Amino acid sequence: MEDVFEFLFGASGRISRAKYWRSNLLFTVAGLMAAVILASFALTIWGFVEIGCLRGTAGSNTYGPDPLLRARHAG
Numbered sequence: 001m002e003d004v005f006e007f008l009f010g011a012s013g014r015i016s017r018a019k020y021w022r023s024n025l026l027f028t029v030a031g032l033m034a035a036v037i038l039a040s041f042a043l044t045i046w047g048f049v050e051i052g053c054l055r056g057t058a059g060s061n062t063y064g065p066d067p068l069l070r071a072r073h074a075g
Helices: 002-009 017-053 067-074
Strands: none
Touching: none
16 A cells, blocks of 8 residues: 555656556546546436436326326325
8 A cells, every 4th residue: 555655656766657547547447436426426416316206298198197186186
């Protein structure tokens, strides 16, 4: 762990081209993985709100009568 910390934050001079590209590739892959994870959480939240919280079409549609309309008339 000290080696990684020294590589990222140390002031020991220049690094080779191989180390530069390896770290660049590592940070790019880590960033892409973080973006995918964050996007999937955002899509999950959006799906929950869209399906579970928002009201659907009022009245009958191709899938049948409005269940909320029946509940209002029964109660």
